[in-house]
Amino acid sequence: MAATLGTGARAEESGQEKQDMQEKETVTPERAEEAKLKAKYPNLGQKPGGSDFLMKRLQKGQKYFDSGDYNMAKAKMKNKQLPSAGPDKNLVTGDHIPTPQDLPQRKSSLVTSKLAG
Amino acid sequence: FFSDIISTVEFNYSGDLLATGDKGGRVVIFQREQENKSRPHSRGEYNVYSTFQSHEPEFDYLKSLEIEEKINKIRWLPQQNAAHFLLSTNDKTIKLWKISERDKRAEGYNLKDEDGRLRDPFRITALRVPILKPMDLMVEASPRRIFANAHTYHINSISVNSDHETYLSADDLRINLWHLEITDRSFNIVDIKPANMEELTEVITAAEFHPHHCNVFVYSSSKGTIRLCDMRSSALCDRHSKFFEEPEDPSSRSFFSEIISSISDVKFSHSGRYMMTRDYLSVKVWDLNMENRPVETYQVHEYLRSKLCSLYENDCIFDKFECCWNGSDSAIMTGSYNNFFRMFDRNTRRDITLEASRESSKPRAILKPRKVCTGGKRKKDEISVDSLDFNKKILHTAWHPMENIIAVAATNNLYIFQDKIN
Numbered sequence: 001m002a003a004t005l006g007t008g009a010r011a012e013e014s015g016q017e018k019q020d021m022q023e024k025e026t027v028t029p030e031r032a033e034e035a036k037l038k039a040k041y042p043n044l045g046q047k048p049g050g051s052d053f054l055m056k057r058l059q060k061g062q063k064y065f066d067s068g069d070y071n072m073a074k075a076k077m078k079n080k081q082l083p084s085a086g087p088d089k090n091l092v093t094g095d096h097i098p099t100p101q102d103l104p105q106r107k108s109s110l111v112t113s114k115l116a117g
Numbered sequence: 118f119f120s121d122i123i124s125t126v127e128f129n130y131s132g133d134l135l136a137t138g139d140k141g142g143r144v145v146i147f148q149r150e151q152e153n154k155s156r157p158h159s160r161g162e163y164n165v166y167s168t169f170q171s172h173e174p175e176f177d178y179l180k181s182l183e184i185e186e187k188i189n190k191i192r193w194l195p196q197q198n199a200a201h202f203l204l205s206t207n208d209k210t211i212k213l214w215k216i217s218e219r220d221k222r223a224e225g226y227n228l229k230d231e232d233g234r235l236r237d238p239f240r241i242t243a244l245r246v247p248i249l250k251p252m253d254l255m256v257e258a259s260p261r262r263i264f265a266n267a268h269t270y271h272i273n274s275i276s277v278n279s280d281h282e283t284y285l286s287a288d289d290l291r292i293n294l295w296h297l298e299i300t301d302r303s304f305n306i307v308d309i310k311p312a313n314m315e316e317l318t319e320v321i322t323a324a325e326f327h328p329h330h331c332n333v334f335v336y337s338s339s340k341g342t343i344r345l346c347d348m349r350s351s352a353l354c355d356r357h358s359k360f361f362e363e364p365e366d367p368s369s370r371s372f373f374s375e376i377i378s379s380i381s382d383v384k385f386s387h388s389g390r391y392m393m394t395r396d397y398l399s400v401k402v403w404d405l406n407m408e409n410r411p412v413e414t415y416q417v418h419e420y421l422r423s424k425l426c427s428l429y430e431n432d433c434i435f436d437k438f439e440c441c442w443n444g445s446d447s448a449i450m451t452g453s454y455n456n457f458f459r460m461f462d463r464n465t466r467r468d469i470t471l472e473a474s475r476e477s478s479k480p481r482a483i484l485k486p487r488k489v490c491t492g493g494k495r496k497k498d499e500i501s502v503d504s505l506d507f508n509k510k511i512l513h514t515a516w517h518p519m520e521n522i523i524a525v526a527a528t529n530n531l532y533i534f535q536d537k538i539n
Contacts, residue, residue, distance in 0.1 A: 029423035030371040036426040037372060044372075054317050054339070058270055058289055070176075 123526035125513055129193040129201065132517040135163055135524055136203055137531055138188025142172035144205055144258075146216065147533075161522070163533050167216055169258040172207040184209050190275050192284070194297075202261070204284060208271040211286055213262035213297065222252040267293050267303045274324045280331040287324035287336060294348075306354045307336060307346065322437075323383045330389070333358075337394060341378030345405065361408045363401070373425045373434070381437035386446040387518075393449055395440040398422060400451050400461070415461045415468065418453045420491040420502050433507050444519045452511025455500065456527045457487055473511060473525045473532040484534065 038044060121139035128135050135147040148166035175184040186207055194202040200217040225247045229235050270288035277284045285306070286293050292307035307324075311317055319340040327333035332348045344357035365374065377397040385392045386402075391412070394401050398419060401411035417438075421428060428434040433454075440451040452458045453470070461468045470487045477485065490499035513526040521536035 028369050028371070030369065030373055030425060033423060033425040034371040034373060037429060040426075040430075054320055055314070057320065 120529045122529050123513060123531060124187050124189060125191050126515040126524050126526050126531070127191045127193060127203075128515050128517055128524065129203075130195050130518060132519055132522070134166065134193070134201060135515070135533070136191045136193065137524075137526065138171065138191050138205055139529070140185075140187045142170055142174070142186030142188060142207065144169055144171045144188060144191065144203075144214070147531075161535055167256040167258050169214070171205045171212060171214065171260075172210065175209075189272060192275050192277050194277055195281055197281075204275050204277065206272050206275050206286065209265070209268055211264040211272070211275060211295075212260050213264070214258050215261045216256060216258045219255045219257060220251060220253075221249045223247040224250050262297065262300050264295055264300050264303070267295075273322060276324060276326040276334065278326045278331050279329055283331075285324055285326060285334060287321050289320040292321065292324055292334075292336060292354075304352070306348065306352075308353065308355060322380050325383055325385055325392075328385050328387060328389045335383055335385070335392060337380035337383040339379040340375060341380055341396060343380065343383060343392070343394060343403070359405070359408050361403055361411075363410045373429065376429070376434055377425070382439040384440060384442060386442050387444060388446055391446065393440055393442065395438050395451055397434060397436075397438075400440050400449060402449070402463070413463065415449070415459075417451055417459050418489070420489055424502065428507070431507065433510075436510055436512065438510075438512050439514065441514055441516045443516045443521070448516075450514050450516060450523060452514055452525070454507050454510050455505040456509040456511060457489075458511045458514055458525055471534075473527040473530075473534075474509075475530075 121141040121143065123137050123139050125138040126135070127137075133149045135149075137145050137147075139145070144167075145165060146167045147163035150162045150164060171188055172186040174186045176182070177184060184207065188205050189207060191203055191205045194204070194213075196202075200215050203214050203216070205212055205214060224231065225245050227236075227241060227244060227247075228238075264286070268286065268288045268291070270290050272286055272288050274287040275284060282298075283294055283296050286295065286303075287307075290308065290310040291305055293303040294306050295303045307321070309319070309321065319338045319342075322337045322339055324334060324336040327335075333345065334348070335343055335345045337343045341362065343361040345359035345361070346354035347358045348354060350356075350358060365378075380394045380396050382395040383392060390405060392403050392405060394403065394411075395417075398421060399417055400415045402413040402415075404412045425434060438452050440449060442449055447464055448460055448462050450458060450460045456472050456474045457470050458473060459468060459470050470489070471484045472487050488496075488499045489505070490496065490501050495501050509528065511525055511527055515524045517523070523534050525532045525534065
């Protein structure tokens with residue numbers, strides 16, 4: 001907690017300092033945004049755009065479900081659409097066979113893990 | 118007719134056909150109406166010509182990977198006969214589609230009757246020659262080749278060679294060369310996969326063949342560099358012939374620098390002398406003879422530089438915008454947010470921001486230029502940066518190869534704009 005505040009405060013301070021010495025250098029908008037990000041997520045990876053981020057990009061599409069169940073259900077249904085999980089997608093229970101559409105969107109977990117470092 | 122999010126837009130070589138691919142794996146082809154004296158206003162309108170399902174969702178059980186049916190790219194082949202051919206690709210499989218017209222039907226078969234039922238051979242007492250009768254135009258699309266199982270990673274580009282016989286397909290780490298007639302083999306021409314994946318520092322983001330030199334192609338990377346390769350110099354083009362990179366100002370480096378420098382699209386000019394690259398905030402034109410910096414840089418939405426933190430949080434910083442040239446290479450176009458798209462005139466250096474939305478586009482109405490207000494007092498008609506809708510992104514645009522007709526994809530709507538006639 002203290003560390004978070006400290007980082008934020010330090011970034012603010014150096015920002016102020018820099019703005020005072022305008023003839024020497026100014027904080028670029030990018031650096032200011034970077035300070036904002038680091039203040040919010042202090043554990044953000046040391047290597048921006050490095051291999052962690054690229055590895056996640058290469059792994060897009062990873063899903064886990066029982067393909068056997070899915071195909072059996074599809075065969076039974078034939079031309080009909082498989083019922084989707086309904087409004088609360090997290091509660092996939094009972095007879096409902098998960099379909100690729102029901103699985104939690106990979107995107108949200110990607111954001112969480114990216115920012116949690 | 119459910120319309121899905123459009124994922125690619127491409128005019129054919131004559132501009133008479135416009136193909137769109139969507140997230141649901143469907144391809145819709147529009148055809149330009151011919152000049153018709155009885156309906157003078159319909160000249161130049163594009164109407165639906167053919168619709169077909171190109172790709173279906175698949176599941177790779179071995180790797181537990183869902184393979185999306187979303188069409189990533191469509192590229193037309195130059196027309197060689199009455200039929201039209203195009204390549205469409207999703208993340209893993211490229212397909213060659215033949216689109217042909219049928220406006221005649223044979224009637225008077227000997228062995229089957231008009232319903233198609235087989236006739237009893239003993240009942241046939243006379244022989245007749247079937248005759249061709251006109252029928253309502255039917256446009257059929259059939260898959261002629263399926264190029265599969267050549268990509269471990271996700272295909273981001275396909276490009277037809279000027280030799281009209283080969284084409285390349287590029288994924289995050291590799292580029293393959295195919296012959297249009299051969300589906301069971303492809304040659305790997307670029308492989309940037311490191312022996313140890315921990316050492317991975319960049320991926321391939323786009324690739325394209327030179328429009329005239331069939332031995333030359335370029336590929337762009339997530340680090341903002343472009344490599345030009347010559348297939349005559351070696352079979353495996355891991356070593357580039359030219360390396361294009363703009364030197365970075367080290368004092369301006371930040372956490373976001375590499376991410377916003379990632380090139381999302383690369384396109385050769387029609388002349389073949391230049392190439393254009395799109396990164397998150399700008400479009401750059403490069404002279405193929407000068408590797409150390411671009412010759413022109415155009416700011417698309419520089420006001421987003423002070424919003425990078427939230428754009429990183431909502432993932433918009435990873436949006437892949439495309440760019441395109443007009444037929445004479447005098448203008449370039451690219452998309453932005455809030456359904457805005459930008460056009461730059463290379464000669465006059467003038468630029469314009471236009472909006473693709475139902476409210477601002479009535480048929481035959483003239484588009485009004487838009488302006489984003491970056492600070493201070495907002496003038497009437499201006500939009501402030503904070504009111505921009507980042508869900509309304511224009512990633513895909515296309516320019517007619519010869520005329521001033523543009524196609525703009527705004528989520529699941531396609532807009533076609535033309536220069537005012539007379």
